[in-house]
Amino acid sequence: MTEHRADRARLAVDFECQIGPERSGERRYAAAMYFYSCGELSAEMLEIYRRCCNDDSEDPQDLARFEGVFDIRISRFLGRSE
Amino acid sequence: MRDVRIPNDWDRKGLPGWCYHSAELLELEKEELFKTHWQIVCHLGDIPNAGDFQTLDLCNERAIVIRDAKDGVRAFHNTCRHRGSRLVTKDNGTCPNALICPFHGWVYNIDGTLRGAARPDSYPPLDKTEFALLSLEHEVWNGFVFVRFKAGPQPSVAEMMAPFADEASAYQMQNQVPTDGMWTEDSPVNWKSIRDVDNEGYHVAMAHPALQDLYGYAYTDEPYIDGISRSEGKYTPTKGRRWAVRNYKKFSKSQDFLPDEQKQSWIYYGIFPNTVIAMTPETALFYQEFPVSINKSRIRSATYRYKDEDRQQRAARYLASRIDRETVVEDIQLTIWSNEAMASEFFQGFHLSDLEYGVRSHHDHLRAVLPIYNVETKPTEDEVRSLNDSLSRDTSNA
Numbered sequence: 210m211t212e213h214r215a216d217r218a219r220l221a222v223d224f225e226c227q228i229g230p231e232r233s234g235e236r237r238y239a240a241a242m243y244f245y246s247c248g249e250l251s252a253e254m255l256e257i258y259r260r261c262c263n264d265d266s267e268d269p270q271d272l273a274r275f276e277g278v279f280d281i282r283i284s285r286f287l288g289r290s291e
Numbered sequence: 292m293r294d295v296r297i298p299n300d301w302d303r304k305g306l307p308g309w310c311y312h313s314a315e316l317l318e319l320e321k322e323e324l325f326k327t328h329w330q331i332v333c334h335l336g337d338i339p340n341a342g343d344f345q346t347l348d349l350c351n352e353r354a355i356v357i358r359d360a361k362d363g364v365r366a367f368h369n370t371c372r373h374r375g376s377r378l379v380t381k382d383n384g385t386c387p388n389a390l391i392c393p394f395h396g397w398v399y400n401i402d403g404t405l406r407g408a409a410r411p412d413s414y415p416p417l418d419k420t421e422f423a424l425l426s427l428e429h430e431v432w433n434g435f436v437f438v439r440f441k442a443g444p445q446p447s448v449a450e451m452m453a454p455f456a457d458e459a460s461a462y463q464m465q466n467q468v469p470t471d472g473m474w475t476e477d478s479p480v481n482w483k484s485i486r487d488v489d490n491e492g493y494h495v496a497m498a499h500p501a502l503q504d505l506y507g508y509a510y511t512d513e514p515y516i517d518g519i520s521r522s523e524g525k526y527t528p529t530k531g532r533r534w535a536v537r538n539y540k541k542f543s544k545s546q547d548f549l550p551d552e553q554k555q556s557w558i559y560y561g562i563f564p565n566t567v568i569a570m571t572p573e574t575a576l577f578y579q580e581f582p583v584s585i586n587k588s589r590i591r592s593a594t595y596r597y598k599d600e601d602r603q604q605r606a607a608r609y610l611a612s613r614i615d616r617e618t619v620v621e622d623i624q625l626t627i628w629s630n631e632a633m634a635s636e637f638f639q640g641f642h643l644s645d646l647e648y649g650v651r652s653h654h655d656h657l658r659a660v661l662p663i664y665n666v667e668t669k670p671t672e673d674e675v676r677s678l679n680d681s682l683s684r685d686t687s688n689a
Contacts (some may be wrong), residue, residue, distance in 0.1 A: 220388065221390065223387065223388055232387055233391075235380075235386075235391050236387040236388065236399070238390035238391065238396065239387055239388050239391055239398050239406070240388070242389070242398040242407040243389075243406060243407075245407060245411065246406060246407050252410070252411060252412040255407075255411070256409075256410060259396045259409050260437045262391065262396060265391075279547045
């Protein structure tokens, strides 16, 4: 695995890390910023992750659904269909 | 070759008393001493894993030292490029694959480059390097991580410490691990009063019964030469009259790899202007003091041990820490008495013993950086900076 792919894999794990553990909100937001910079996340979805950065118990995906923010790219990235 | 002889006829005076309570001089000291000279942030053992960091606040500046994914060490100003907020608010910890500004949420990679700004749609494209964290000059010496905020007169730490390279490397300090974290305490004195006490062993017999019991008259000081002083206390052959010392001498069990002459001694390196690294057979430690205000200083210290110490060495380390704790309390009181003397209009200044030549050598180093210390009569606060500039020009033209 190349270094870039390894980093990307680590960030993907961070992006989807368990909701709740201490500083997990920061991990998700930091990873979201990476995927935004790669063009794989919308600015609106990145903002959802920023809002959840300091609230480890808030699920950004839930918040996005609640607020009607939907990003087809993230669904593809996460391997899910919404 | 260091010439450690004490001159026959030396000026036994100390610094003028006004130097200990001038706000304008303190600003000069921050600029010309603390920001331009090497400062210890931590030891490699404090940041063993990728993302581990340690911060240091010093004279209105903030540093962060962080272990990167390739096992290297990076040092940055702990300052967001957006609004200048501190990026990391804790003294130490582990960051989650990036540094996130707590103010607006700018995100930086561990290598300092900007991963992205919050609400990126509110900016034109931002260059990742142009808006990277500002790097700090840093150096790792025997496991201790030094930073320097601005270029200054000192060479590299390794070059300064070269006369003691073999002696220091014998301790294998780079492999040590932290004991009980970073210790800080504020003391109600000017920072120079702390150094004035620490730079001489004349007071040990009077003020430090435990140290006297441990190494007593076998203690020697070498003055500051090219920014480094060295002191050594070899254990006296007596058993020790005090409980902690008696048992320390009994249990102290050196590492096999230490040369014989270092197996029963405590060695201290003073690193100009405000830092000491000390080695015992069981530990290495550093301490340093920073000015908070003219009459307040922050003392910061940490102790490190060998990973594979056995129970006996652990017991000896505990006993050494008891001796040290006792000494620190005694020294803090001495610094208060020394500092208050400098505020008295009737105190006529130090008259130093040959056993206090280390104090003089530190003051001479200070005078070399800021010639204003040579001015005996207190200038007005408005005059301090301009007078120092004028004296500096005279010195460089001479």
